[in-house]
Amino acid sequence: MFDVYRKETEIAVRAVSEAVQLVRAIQAEVQSPSMQKEDYSPVTVADFAAQALIAFHLKENLPHDVLVAEEDSSVLQNAQGEEILRNIVDAVRRLLPLADRDTVSAWIDRGSGELCSRFWVLDPVDGTKGFLRGGQCVVALALIEDGRVVLGVLGCPNLDQDLRPALGGDGSIVLAVRGQGSWVAPLQGEFLQRLQVSTERSPTRARLLRSFESAHTDEEKMAKLIDALAIQPTPIPMDSQAKIAVLAAGHAELIFRLNPPGQPDRRENIWDQAPGSLVVQEAGGRVTDWMGHELDFTAGRQLNRNLGVVVSNGHLHGAALQAIQNLGVDPSTEHA
Missing domain, CATH: 3.40.190.80 (D-Maltodextrin-Binding Protein; domain 2)
Structure with missing residues (x-):
């Protein structure tokens, strides 16, 4: 369907879709331990697990691409983070059974890349407080080339295909490719519907x-x-x-x-x-x-x-x- 960035689009949508499924499962449980970042926003198992999963997909399919992401594993490499890291590994193993402590930490740390002419940016769980209270959150991924965003994907576990709040619903994937429009599809489907902003002028x-x-x-x-x-x-x-x-x-x-x-x-x-x-x-x-x-x-x-x-x-x-x-x-x- 897309004339350019076809491979990147397929990889990004697949990675984000899997990450959203993982986030939804963890959100439903929401018993995993959490800790506090220096800016006092909650860091959850879902953050790290989603980042590890998406970093894995990029590494396997676009190994030379750089990833700039929110989390790094340094906060997990101590006694306080040990239990959280075990839970992260268990979560990732739901989709990648061979994952272990070292591979998961390495995947997370692929997000420490530096900005360059072509790089991905990732917020593995945007809206962590919404996640913790069972509200809105998204998995947000974008590809930037020469300073311009050329591909953007939002995985929305609690928005339906009409992009209206639907807690516990089917979820949706929003996709935009530069010059080719914005689209939405059900989380578990392939039907794409084009998005258009409102015409309200008042x-x-x-x-x-x-x-x-x-x-x-x-x-x-x-x-x-x-x-x-x-x-x-x-x-x-x-x-x-x-x-x-x-x-x-x-x-x-x-x-x-x-x-x-x-x-x-x-x-x-x-x-x-x-x-x-x-x-x-x-x-x-x-x-x-x-x-x-x-x-x-x-x-x-x-x-x-x-x-x-x-x-x-x-x-x-x-x-x-x-x-x-x-x-x-x-x-x-x-x-x-």
């Missing part, structure tokens, strides 16, 4: 997707943006890049990424934005920073040259950027 009718966790955003600034745009629908809370898939399917129009109070220096990780950005763009929407600049995926593991993120159906992007400017908010104080 800010007052815009459906806004926002972080489920209030600690992940700035409530005061979000309220000011909603008032400035005179948005009438109640904002929809949702975890992870599942928000991106929902917007790309035409079920919402706006997403603002705002730094929480007290975290002025926080930057977006590239794996949190690269897969979803292409999904939205290929569905007809726009993704920029607060100044209207395209996201720059060449400046390291974070978006070091961008200030904030705005996602829209395209029709409302100008109004969203104008609202930010009218508020007199200096993004440099938010994402310095």
Whole structure:
């Protein structure tokens, strides 16, 4: 179906589909031990197991490709991580029976690659808090060439094929290839349906997707943006890049990424934005920073040259950027 990146697409979809099945199984159990990263977001067995599985697929099929991913196994190589590592290995063995401690650790650490002219980015479980509470999370994978995202895949265990929330449902896979559109398929099927953003042009009718966790955003600034745009629908809370898939399917129009109070220096990780950005763009929407600049995926593991993120159906992007400017908010104080 796809004229370019056919091999990469097949490998990515297969790898993400298997990872989503693994994540769903672990989420259903959710009794696995977890620990805390330095940034206090939960690290789960699912994170490491999904990363190991996808890294394995890339190693076997595209051995020269570089992977830049969220996790590394160093936090597992101590007494605290020993039980978690055993659980990770057990999880991976469900799909790769010959996996052991050393191979799983090596697969995880393939994600420590450096940015280059061609590399993959992976968030093995985007939305770990949503995962832990049984809500929305995604497996997010993208291929970047010469600074441009050319392939993006979102594995959505708790969105149906219409990309509406369906906890415990069949799940879906969202796929975007540059120049060839955004598509969705059931997790266990092959039927592809093309995605298209909504045609809504009135800010007052815009459906806004926002972080489920209030600690992940700035409530005061979000309220000011909603008032400035005179948005009438109640904002929809949702975890992870599942928000991106929902917007790309035409079920919402706006997403603002705002730094929480007290975290002025926080930057977006590239794996949190690269897969979803292409999904939205290929569905007809726009993704920029607060100044209207395209996201720059060449400046390291974070978006070091961008200030904030705005996602829209395209029709409302100008109004969203104008609202930010009218508020007199200096993004440099938010994402310095």
